[in-house]
Amino acid sequence: MKIENIAALTEKPSLYEKGTSFMWTDPYISEQLLQVHLNPDIDLASRKKSTIENTVKWILENKKSNEKLNVLDLGCGPGLYTELFAKNGHEVTGIDISKNSIDYAIKSAKDKGLDIDYQNVSYLDVDLGQEKYDLVVLIYTDLGALLPIEREKLLASIFRSLKKGGTFIFDILKDKDLNDKLSPKTWEASNSGFWKETPFLALSASFLYEKEKVILFQHAIIDNSAKIEIYRFWIHFFSQNDITELLKQQNFRNIEFQEDILPESDLWNGDNVIFTKCEK
Numbered sequence: 001m002k003i004e005n006i007a008a009l010t011e012k013p014s015l016y017e018k019g020t021s022f023m024w025t026d027p028y029i030s031e032q033l034l035q036v037h038l039n040p041d042i043d044l045a046s047r048k049k050s051t052i053e054n055t056v057k058w059i060l061e062n063k064k065s066n067e068k069l070n071v072l073d074l075g076c077g078p079g080l081y082t083e084l085f086a087k088n089g090h091e092v093t094g095i096d097i098s099k100n101s102i103d104y105a106i107k108s109a110k111d112k113g114l115d116i117d118y119q120n121v122s123y124l125d126v127d128l129g130q131e132k133y134d135l136v137v138l139i140y141t142d143l144g145a146l147l148p149i150e151r152e153k154l155l156a157s158i159f160r161s162l163k164k165g166g167t168f169i170f171d172i173l174k175d176k177d178l179n180d181k182l183s184p185k186t187w188e189a190s191n192s193g194f195w196k197e198t199p200f201l202a203l204s205a206s207f208l209y210e211k212e213k214v215i216l217f218q219h220a221i222i223d224n225s226a227k228i229e230i231y232r233f234w235i236h237f238f239s240q241n242d243i244t245e246l247l248k249q250q251n252f253r254n255i256e257f258q259e260d261i262l263p264e265s266d267l268w269n270g271d272n273v274i275f276t277k278c279e280k
Contacts, residue, residue, distance in 0.1 A: 009203050009220040009230070010205045013207075017232070019218070019232035020228070021229040023231055029195065030100040037077050038104075046078075046080050046140065047140065049080075051263060053084065055081075055262075058258075058261055059137060060088060062167070062169070069085075069135050070132065070134050070135070071091065071092045071093070071134065071137070072094075072133045072161065073085070075096055075123065076096045077096055077101045078101045079094055079101075079104070082109075082118075083112065086115065086116050093119065093133075094118045095123045095126065096120065097121065097122045098120075123157075124150055124153060124154060128157050128160065128161035130160050130161065131163045131164065132161050132162075134166050134167070135167050135169070136158050139169075139171060143170050144237065145235060146236075147234060151246070152250075155247070155249075155252075156250055159251060159280060166279065166280045168252065168278050169276070169277050170275070171274065172237075172238045172274055172276065173272055173274075174238070174239070174274055175213045178215065179208060181237075182207075183204070183205075186204045186205075187201065187202065187204070188201070189202075200223050200224075201221070201222040202221050202222075203222070214236045215234075215237070216233070217233040217235065238274075251280075252278040255276065255277070255278045257274050257275070257276055258274070259273075
């Protein structure tokens with residue numbers, strides 16, 4: 001994409017208009033993301049190590065079963081949750097679209113003597129199987145990053161993959177104070193950084209689509225040759241009623257919400273995140 005009207009790069013696009021580039025499979029950016037994942041002290045890409053440990057403890061306590069579970073972690077990243085499930089004696093599968101993250105997870109599991117099945121695929125495109133898992137988790141508000149049609153497809157796939165009585169646990173962002181979650185327009189010029197290892201200009205902006213309860217976080221990256229790459233992240237926010245309706249449409253039952261799992265230091269603040277547990 002070449003520059004025609006640079007001002008247009010910071011204007012509000014149509015709802016769900018696609019960007020030109022995909023961050024998670026870009027070899028350079030995904031390597032930067034991996035390093036952020038592995039930092040145990042920050043809530044970016046993954047949550048802090050202590051928060052992850054407490055979350056896994058809560059998840060396993062909610063299963064109320066001493067039996068070995070077959071667990072599926074969707075969007076597993078470098079294996080921060082999957083390893084904890086495996087260390088607790090469960091059979092674990094991790095799926096992630098980032099090759100860098102999966103390669104790291106495979107090596108880490110091997111080094112620690114953990115038997116974990118990792119798959120480098122998109123969880124939107126792979127067949128998750130039928131009545132295979134006791135527990136499916138989707139952590140770090142991934143469900144809200146999906147477009148509605150993707151969300152519906154994934155929920156149906158998860159439902160099919162669960163054994164009868166199996167549990168699906170995920171987290172979402174509350175639909176409150178959305179204007180406060182917007183970020184101002186900014187620009188950055190750098191010789192190298194998160195987006196590129198070569199010089200670039202980054203124009204960033206966010207836009208609220210109030211009716212749909214979605215915020216677009218957009219980054220236009222311009223290199224020395226004036227080539228433009230546009231990254232768009234559509235983040236959805238939900239009420240408990242919204243989630244209940246989505247889950248009931250896919251025949252999930254026994255829907256429960258927990259709002260005090262995360263500390264206030266979480267990226268979106270602990271009180272902005274709801275964990276949801278439901279069963280097949």
